[in-house]
Amino acid sequence: MSNITLEMKQEAYQTLRVIKETFAARHWFPGTSGNLSVRVGDILDGQFQFAITASGKDKSVHTPEDYLLVDEAGVPTEQTGLKPSAETLIHCEIYKQTGCGAIFHVHTVFNSLVSERYGDLGTVPIQGVELIKAFNIWEENARIEVPIVPNFAHIPSIVPHVSEKLNPTIPGILLRNHGIYAWGANSFEAKRHLEAFEFLFEYVYRMELLKATSL
Template identity: 70%
Template sequence: MAYQHVTLEQKQKAFADLREVKELFASRGWFPGTSGNLSVRVGNFAPDDFHFAVTASGKDKTVHTPEDYLIVDQNGKPCEATSLRPSAETLIHTEIYRLTRAGAIFHIHSVYNSIVSEWFWDRKAVPVTAVELIKGLNIWDEDAHIDIPIVSNYADIPRIVPEVTASLNPRIPGVLLRNHGIYAWGANAFEAKRHIEAFEFLFEYVYRWELLKGRQS
């Protein structure tokens, strides 16, 4: 089976990658309710002609079923006849894939990333300076400083996409939705996982550092 540039073997590999990451992230409590979404690009990497495997909407990510994932095209439309619906936020994935060379995009919810996104909303970015885990984002400057962008969290997903586009920074493989969660990406599933883990460490660090500063003031 193939749709254009996607073979059955590529589809199965993508689903296996998603299953492995889903199980790990679920064990860390990063998918409360049915929240979060994951995707892995398959086949062609052309910016205007690509496909990716994505988690289906409304699924309990703490369990595995035969209907957890589906393949969609560059517009986020299913490539096969199916009763499954792609995640409601698939349009954000399509935009990130279109504008980057990402091979995987992961989106999770945590208390820390939600709190810091609200705390720093006025500056539209979470500032982090001289924390070792910045290197997990492949930034090796000594005493590096980064600003992790924050964008609006509209109920109407297409309204979010232009803000994501405007916020993309080749140096920072992630973007926060206000009071919602982090999107992180990488060249493949392994790199995207590493970036999610680095971001989550940094968010917790910033949260706790802000608490300490508040006690000293």
């Protein structure tokens, strides 16, 4: 599509590169897991493009073949031998539902454990923890519920669950025993949200353990 300039594309790739390096240093991409995307340009009549990590790459290293541009259907918009992330359709759906500007997905032990622990409930309830303010929720003793959707090897089967359970006031969704998708208006906000979720999941895990061991 012609409205994306080379500069816009390069800026998006550079943004992903910096985020990727930062998260890799935290060991947030074990075993090639995780994927990152940023929208490039506006959403016009439901059409948009975003830069996304290529599938199956070692996200702890940089190569000239780490990213590509896709459209709102997840189809590459340029000639490339690269395959977009296997989970591109989840990114497409989140962009469509929220109009956000960046989406980051990581697998961590804490987000996986917590998603499994609360999987049958369908949400992770969290109340009264300061980091909830990172989601722009400022009320006293705020309570949030982070949605959890089932995980399937067949990614298109996950998408309707994301559409159904996505809560526009909570910028993240857990895939059960898989990982989290967090998003924001831009990469700065998506990073803030992801960091807050990870803090809160570790808090929930440790608090449960504390309660269980101090009985």
